[in-house]
Amino acid sequence: MTSVYMPPSVRRFEPLHMVFSTWVDHLPFGYDIVAALRPKLLVELGTHKGLSYFTFCQSMKENEIDGLCYAVDTFEGDAHTDKYDESVFSAVNTHNRQHYHGFSYLMRMLFEEALQHFSDDSIDLLHIDGFHTYEAVSQDFANWYPKVKPGGIILFHDVAARVQDFGAWKFWDETCAQHETFTFGHGFGLGVLRKPGGNRSADHPLLKLLFEGSREDDGAALRAFYVHASKHLENTRKLKRLTQQKAEG
Numbered sequence: 001m002t003s004v005y006m007p008p009s010v011r012r013f014e015p016l017h018m019v020f021s022t023w024v025d026h027l028p029f030g031y032d033i034v035a036a037l038r039p040k041l042l043v044e045l046g047t048h049k050g051l052s053y054f055t056f057c058q059s060m061k062e063n064e065i066d067g068l069c070y071a072v073d074t075f076e077g078d079a080h081t082d083k084y085d086e087s088v089f090s091a092v093n094t095h096n097r098q099h100y101h102g103f104s105y106l107m108r109m110l111f112e113e114a115l116q117h118f119s120d121d122s123i124d125l126l127h128i129d130g131f132h133t134y135e136a137v138s139q140d141f142a143n144w145y146p147k148v149k150p151g152g153i154i155l156f157h158d159v160a161a162r163v164q165d166f167g168a169w170k171f172w173d174e175t176c177a178q179h180e181t182f183t184f185g186h187g188f189g190l191g192v193l194r195k196p197g198g199n200r201s202a203d204h205p206l207l208k209l210l211f212e213g214s215r216e217d218d219g220a221a222l223r224a225f226y227v228h229a230s231k232h233l234e235n236t237r238k239l240k241r242l243t244q245q246k247a248e249g
């Protein structure tokens with residue numbers, strides 16, 4: 001009998017923390033990959049206003065996952081985001097305390113400084129979304145890959161962004177040739193990499209769809225699904241806003 005996978009983002013996800021970010025196109029997948037992996041340890045490199053990070057945290061909480069989450073960022077900005085002021089950290093910190101107290105921690109420091117706080121082979125889900133030159137992404141990957149558990153997942157944002165001096169796309173092209181990967185090309189692109197090893201016998205259906213597609217069109221169907229899921233989320237938000245505006249006269 002074929003089982004049907006109904007992603008939790010479709011059933012119940014309404015983002016609690018909406019801020020402007022090009023990560024907006026990947027919110028349903030971000031929510032679902034956390035629910036699928038049930039990480040004991042999740043680390044994000046590059047948080048800014050928290051759109052991706054708080055999507056992960058929301059999924060941890062709503063799917064009752066017992067794990068720890070760490071957001072690493074100087075919260076000062078870089079040459080791509082531009083330098084930003086203290087209000088950014090303050091808003092992220094407030095939201096974090098209000099909703100994710102006790103399992104989510106902000107590490108206000110350089111990625112390189114945070115490295116020493118994590119053991120090798122310990123991170124279940126790592127999201128790399130810092131500075132986006134080819135050199136910076138390659139360095140973040142080289143530094144942090146040893147920290148990821150065998151069988152663990154690394155997400156890379158902006159793998160389809162060919163703007164300014166962004167080079168994540170070039171890094172990703174090279175990486176796909178050497179690793180087990182899946183690529184979402186919509187929005188600015190999201191790369192999913194799986195580290196070899198780990199026990200895969202009880203893999204969640206989403207992981208099977210990502211890495212063990214049984215039919216040739218499995219990948220295309222999954223990509224199309226998440227394009228629609230993010231459009232649906234956006235339309236739901238717009239409708240809610242319009243209904244509110246109408247009610248307020």
Ligand SMILES: C[S@@+](CC[C@H](N)C(=O)[O-])C[C@H]1O[C@@H](n2cnc3c(N)ncnc32)[C@H](O)[C@@H]1O
Binds near residue numbers: 022050074
């Ligand atoms: C593209 S933004 C992150 C976007 C975020 N993930 C979202 O959902 O919108 C990149 C962030 O990485 C931070 N950053 C870049 N390089 C860094 C480094 N070496 N150490 C610490 N933070 C860094 C910047 O301060 C910036 O806030």
